[in-house]
Amino acid sequence: MLLFAHDAILSDLDGVVYAGPYAIEGAPEALNRAQEEGTPVAFVTNNASRSVDAVAQHLIELGVKTDADHVVSSAQAAAELLAQRLEPGARVLITGAQALADCVEAAGLTPVWSQAEAPVAVVQGFNPKMVWENLAEAAYTLSDADVLWVASNTDFTIPKERGIAPGNGTLVNAVATATKRSPLVAGKPESPIFETAAKALKSSSPVVVGDRLDTDILGGNRAHMATALVMTGVETYESVLSAVPAERPTYIIETLDGFFEEYPQVSVEKTDNGFTATCADARAEVDGKSLNIFAENDVDGWRAATAAWWAQNPDNELPVLPENISRD
Incomplete structure (x- = not known):
């Protein structure tokens, strides 16, 4: 499963663990399971006004098994x-x-x-x-x-x-x-905060998980770490599709439970007018400025779609979407 591809998780908070004062459904349980499976979790926050003890206490109240030593602030x-x-x-x-x-x-x-x-x-x-x-x-x-x-x-x-x-x-x-x-x-989207967190966990191959492309994913990419975008926060599949290269995640998962599944291989092939990508049973075809997605599994369809569209647009400086998106 995806969890075992990395030796630590560096997790964002808002949009990943909680939304406002409430835990995101299943998030505390998933993070606890990751630790039980032997993968340490550090929580990375840009909030510099709250102590790490206060952040840890909030997480504990939401059901996360952690302590102040596993919270890294900006x-x-x-x-x-x-x-x-x-x-x-x-x-x-x-x-x-x-x-x-x-x-x-x-x-x-x-x-x-x-x-x-x-x-x-x-x-x-x-x-x-x-x-x-x-x-x-x-x-x-x-x-x-x-x-x-x-x-x-x-x-x-x-x-x-x-x-x-x-x-x-x-x-x-x-x-x-x-x-x-x-x-x-020091903080997101720059790399020092992620380097500090990885150092605290003695991690050499962590994965950064977050819900924002412009802070979590960009910062993790700048730190040369694997990145996982979780779809429980602010981003949509369309915003991921349009992402500029520096903000493109290594993995796209619907919830934190995605860490306990095999991450399917994504293959991309060049065609006469664009690219075709496959992910498990899903397929996506880019023809010029049009994108066609053939998928029963929503997340696999978008994994294939992003791979094909990013191959078509490897160097866009601004977010760009297909003119037409069809789904079958």
């Missing part, structure tokens, strides 16, 4: 990125929550809160209590070109109980506008 990844570039004990200005400061301290660095304390780096993470003075302090400090700047993530939005709100990326952009600088980014 705050941790940012702290490790800083530690790789700074001397032990170096002072780092915190533009974010206490959870971010705790990670910086755990990495052997010294968190500080003002330019007057002579920081040699700035680390910026999401904090819902952020005020203008915090952003200004970061901008003043970054006026020195020798000061290193690391952002935990650059998500432009964050889902909240009342809807979609501005995320850390909007706050990073405010500082970037003031300083005309760009930070190093």
Whole structure:
């Protein structure tokens, strides 16, 4: 089964494990089974304002067997990125929550809160209590070109109980506008957070599972890891079909139970006007800008369809869909 092709799972949270406050049906059970089968699971989150203990506790309440040692946040990844570039004990200005400061301290660095304390780096993470003075302090400090700047993530939005709100990326952009600088980014869709998670599990061949092409899959691909898109979150089969090369997953699974099935081989052949792909009993044919799918099993049909369409469009810079899609 697919699970045994990799030595660890690096899992996203929202859209994979839970949707809002509720567990996605079957997700806790699948993740627990993976661990029982001998495959460790780490949970990778871009949230830098909650401690890994708080995230682990939330997962436990939903029925997932885990602990804080198996949660990797963008705050941790940012702290490790800083530690790789700074001397032990170096002072780092915190533009974010206490959870971010705790990670910086755990990495052997010294968190500080003002330019007057002579920081040699700035680390910026999401904090819902952020005020203008915090952003200004970061901008003043970054006026020195020798000061290193690391952002935990650059998500432009964050889902909240009342809807979609501005995320850390909007706050990073405010500082970037003031300083005309760009930070190093530790979280998704960059690779450091996945490298940190794989290192924590001592994994050499992990698979990244997520529900978003532009963060989970792109980040996993950038880390040169296998990626699995699960169809329980924001993406549709049409959005996967139109994906640009950097955001194309290694695997497409309907739910996390897909890890306990054999992943069928997908074969692609060139034809006179396009490509034909087969996956188990499903077949997809691309003829110019048209796509025909012949499948009884929905996911196998789309696996074949994406393979054929991606072969037809190997280098598209923008998402592109067939002009016509027919299904038989």
